Amino acid sequence: MTAPIPPSADFAAPIDDRYYEDYVPGSTYTFGRIALTEGEILDFARRFDTQSIHTDPETARHGPFKGLIASGWHTSAVMMRLYADHFVSRPASLASPGVDELRWVRPVRPGDALAIRTTILDARVSRSKPDRGLVHTRIEVLNQRDEIVLTLTAMNLFLRRPDPAV
Numbered sequence: 001m002t003a004p005i006p007p008s009a010d011f012a013a014p015i016d017d018r019y020y021e022d023y024v025p026g027s028t029y030t031f032g033r034i035a036l037t038e039g040e041i042l043d044f045a046r047r048f049d050t051q052s053i054h055t056d057p058e059t060a061r062h063g064p065f066k067g068l069i070a071s072g073w074h075t076s077a078v079m080m081r082l083y084a085d086h087f088v089s090r091p092a093s094l095a096s097p098g099v100d101e102l103r104w105v106r107p108v109r110p111g112d113a114l115a116i117r118t119t120i121l122d123a124r125v126s127r128s129k130p131d132r133g134l135v136h137t138r139i140e141v142l143n144q145r146d147e148i149v150l151t152l153t154a155m156n157l158f159l160r161r162p163d164p165a166v
Contacts, residue, residue, distance in 0.1 A: 010086075018089035019161035020133035023123050031086035032115020033144065034078050036070055041110055044074040065107050072104035075114070075150050079141045082116045083154070087137070094132060094157040102152040106143070113144040121153070125160070132159050 010029060013022040038057070045054030049071035052059040060068040108114065122136040134157055141150035 015086065015088075016090050018158075019092045020123065020125070020135065020158040021161050022089075023120050023133075023135040023137075023158065025120050025123055028117060028119045029087065030115055030117045030142075031082050032142070033113040034082065034115075035113040036074070036078070036108060036110060038068060038110035041068060041070045041074065041108075044077070045071050049073055067109060069107035069109055070112075072150070075104065075108050075141060076102070078114050079116055079139060079150060079152075082114070083118070083139065087116075087118055088156065089158055092159040092161075094159060096154060096156050097134075098155055100153040100155070102150070104150055106147055106149045108143065108149050112149075114149070115142045116140065117142060126157075130160075132157050 011018055011022050011027075013019070042055060042057075045051070049055075051071075053063050053065060053069055054060075054071045054074075057068045117140045119138040119140075120135060121138055123133055125133045134155060137154045137156065139150075139152050139154055140148050143149050
């Protein structure tokens with residue numbers, strides 16, 4: 001896996017000082033790229049998704065995708081790396097209750113370089129725990145041609161910014 005390139009647009013607050021209030025609905029950010037090699041695709045699939053379309057280049061050549069493709073779970077793992085490195089607050093993240101609507105839209109092939117585009121859909125303060133808020137984010141994973149290869153909606157809990165007067 002290659003190192004991610006710096007983001008083209010970022011939050012006003014750096015990731016080390018980002019809190020719930022910084023996740024503004026309607027905001028869109030793009031981060032990436034991570035390129036996948038054939039070896040990485042094969043290594044991941046041999047460990048975690050042993051279908052021949054992911055593990056055997058010769059068999060895959062004659063399969064429905066006419067070549068080797070990355071496991072959707074591998075694509076999801078790359079998405080998570082970019083999401084954690086660039087989007088998820090380091091001091092305020094409290095975890096995620098889950099994701100909705102995960103879709104693998106297009107195959108990822110050796111040499112594809114992936115980025116994520118995040119759009120904050122909704123943010124609301126918790127009624128039961130007002131020190132935190134829930135943020136819903138639409139994530140699209142894009143290849144080097146800006147084609148969408150994966151989509152999902154993530155939910156994240158973030159602490160609210162501490163009151164400096166306290």
